[in-house]
Amino acid sequence: MMNRIAFLAFVIVMALLPVLPTPEFWITLANYIGLYAIVALGLVLLTGVAGLTSFGQAAFVGLGAYATAWLGTQFGVSPWLGLLAGLAITAIAALTIGAITMRLSGHYLPLGTIAWGLSLFFLFGNLDFLGKYDGINGIPPITLFGHDMNSGREMFYLIWFVVIVAVIALANLLNSRPGRAIRALRGGGVMAEAMGVNTAWMKVASFVIAALLASISGWLYAHLQRAVNPTPFGLNQGIEYLFMAVIGGAGHLWGAVLGATVLTILKDQLQTVLPRLLGANGNFETIVFGLLMVLLLQRAREGLWPYVRRLFPQRPQAVAPEAAPALKKRAQPEPGGVVLQVDRARKQFGGLVAVNDMQFEVRSGEIMGLIGPNGAGKSTMFNLVTGVLPVTSGEIRFASDGALRRIDRMPSRSIVRLGIARTFQHVRLMPGMTVLENVAIGAHLRGSHGDVAGLATGILRLNRAEEDALLFEAKTQLERVGLGHMLYEEAGSLALGQQRILEIARALCCDPTLLLLDEPAAGLRYKEKVALAELLRKLRAEGMSILLVEHDMDFVMNLTDRLVVMEFGTKIAEGLPEEVRQSPAVLEAYLGGID
Structure with a gap:
């Protein structure tokens, strides 16, 4: 997460952009960047953080778009009710698909996401009531405070408001007890399960959250375009969404925004410049785009955001309080x-x-x-x-x-x-997380909220008392084993012996x-x-x-x-x-x- 000054500067720039004499083309481009960033944010959570690769997010964008389009044109339903309907349909679909797909591992998981992504894409194009491949036209505009948002300039604020809220919500989630559990998924399920994490549930939860973000993007897209058809919801677009998350920095929320910006502008410029140089016969921009992506991935394996991040002073996201109510301990x-x-x-x-x-x-x-x-x-x-x-x-x-x-x-x-708590023969830590956060994973079962409530309170940042108690317990155990001076060091930077002691502190957090x-x-x-x-x-x-x-x-x-x-x-x-x-x-x- 960028620091507060940089974040405030970003918000001010985005707020001024529509009121300045900005060309309409750039407003339109910014709108699409925002729409893509919302989907890419979900993929940062799902793929970059939880380690679950999905190529099918464009299909969930389609669910959100088609739900509001069909209800609005056929029954005159308010776009806001269309949003709720789209979220409900997407949640049901994601829970069903996720319960099956998230059990897969290795290369079977991305292949599974390709399969259901293609299935939904062809479903959109073959249903009569959805207009088949012609789609649905005449979608009503979103009305906010009695005003119809009829233009891209008017939609700009709503789109980017959703982007910023999504970034803040996901940042809150990732810096909470369930967020640490989701981050632990990337290290393999054995360690997370040994700390009391229901890994199957956390995988499905991550999948559903990413799908809901994609559905919101689809809702905004439908009312921005005022028409939908299956083309933007196919496998190619799903691959591009994943590219955006990876190029920007799959483990960083602002990387999704950066990746969406870079890829959208790059594609637009290639489509403008290359036909002038090489002629309009042939999709040269696709070839050059692919080559540039390969080069970028070779030179910046962690994405672009880590390079940008160096410009901002960083502080630990999880900070242990000086004092907090003690967690309940079991009797020996x-x-x-x-x-x-x-x-x-x-x-x-x-x-x-x-x-x-x-x-x-x-x-x-x-x-x-x-x-x-x-x-x-x-x-x-x-x-x-x-x-x-x-x-x-x-x-x-x-x-x-x-x-x-x-x-x-x-x-x-x-x-x-x-x-019963344990350590492992081969150290199992999250090297990119701080020592404090790694140890706090051990206190996962000692939280005061259940799985669903924990996600909700984490997103809304209503879990401060719980977080203070868990982080203070982690700090106490680290001081107990002699690592109290390394709370905010990255666990991967510790010597092997210190990592083993860290594992003991994490096990002690399980009480x-x-x-x-x-x-x-x-x-x-x-x-x-x-x-x-x-x-x-x-x-x-x-x-x-x-x-x-x-x-x-x-x-x-x-x-x-x-x-x-x-x-x-x-x-x-x-x-x-x-x-x-x-x-x-x-x-x-x-x-x-x-x-």
């Missing part, structure tokens, strides 16, 4: 009680047995180590406990509300809600009773390992249970209360560190060099 179980019970858990991948009838317990207020050679199945065991992988057979139980209950059939987001740490000391220097061991002992003293995988045997032997040793997915030893150290089976399999 009584010391010595069983908090995790693994009962003959087995995981097979085809004929490969990765975890072979594992059986062990973790008690309240203890640190247990899970050790073994590389490939022994330790991380797979972690994934079974946290719901990342389903067990093939056996049971896993966790103490919740005073009783052991099965969790092996639960998804990750339900398991973390019960009080767990059982903490699973996958190689937490990897990449840490000696003093950092000492500080980590002190932190884990402090957590144990507070009643937290810890299960950790680690290859640094000095670290493990001096920290843990009990050890479980795995080899080829099977438990070969369990007991106190000294007992395990002297076990012949362990010495043969793993610890031959330790005495």
Whole structure:
């Protein structure tokens, strides 16, 4: 988001443009830039932020345009009611299509968006009541405060008002609890689900918001043109919308406006200049346009906005308050009680047995180590406990509300809600987000609003009390692990050891009773390992249970209360560190060099 002075200057310039003796052609061009920018903003959210590529947004523009056009011409319905009807139709269509399409991954997702985009395009052109390929003419103008907006100059303010409101609304959303969850989608669903995010819902929600923005653009387009036909709602235009988001800077809201401006002006100039140079026979502008896009993408992979952004002083979007009401914390179980019970858990991948009838317990207020050679199945065991992988057979139980209950059939987001939090063997962070924001993702389930209400309050910025509490909790946990001085650094700029500590802070934000740490000391220097061991002992003293995988045997032997040793997915030893150290089976399999 640009700073306030630059934003105010932009608003003033746009407000003066129609009242100055600006040529009508430039007003028309600015109107189309605004219409395109509204769609591109949705694609920034969907593609640039959430990482879900869509080529079919032009079809949603068509839904908004045709809904108001048909109702206005056939029944004399007010354009404002036509807007509501278009949004309702688009929401239903997007929910239906998104529930199916957003489950796809890899190259199947963009192919799926092409398929439904083409389907809606041909639907517009083959329905008699929509005028087939001739479309609908004579659409009434929008009336505002009793005045008909009959010209492009009059529509200018409404179009750009929508653009600015959309930018502000999306900025509010992205700097909120659900917005951080949407941003976490780009890092893969495993981390987000482990922090309690319903990734399937967040994908569909992002898709619907992007579709609604496209529908609003279609509504404005219909009343600006006063006629619609299927041509502007085809696949080619859908690709151009995506180009606008990518060229401007797919991860930046103002990049959508910049991308729409650059591509619209560039296309117009090419269509004017090239026929004079090369003749009117042939679509040379399309060829040159394509070459310029390839060159631009090679030279500016992150888009143009990051270069423009350097001109403005930047400040963190999420800032932790000095004080805030404390979030509710769960009570720790009584010391010595069983908090995790693994009962003959087995995981097979085809004929490969990765975890072979594992059986062990973790008690309240203890640190247990899970050790073994590389490939022994330790991380797979972690994934079974946290719901990342389903067990093939056996049971896993966790103490919740005073009783052991099965969790092996639960998804990750339900398991973390019960009080199990984890880190990962390979660090899973959002490198472009600040340290504070990364850790705040861990507090996702501790927000005071549900999924739908959270989106609404985030967009309308009615969530300040919740945000203050979540960010203050994230700040507290970072100070707890010794990273309080790096709140506003980008997570990707941290050393690997610091990133691992950051993951522990994020897990602590989940308010767990059982903490699973996958190689937490990897990449840490000696003093950092000492500080980590002190932190884990402090957590144990507070009643937290810890299960950790680690290859640094000095670290493990001096920290843990009990050890479980795995080899080829099977438990070969369990007991106190000294007992395990002297076990012949362990010495043969793993610890031959330790005495």
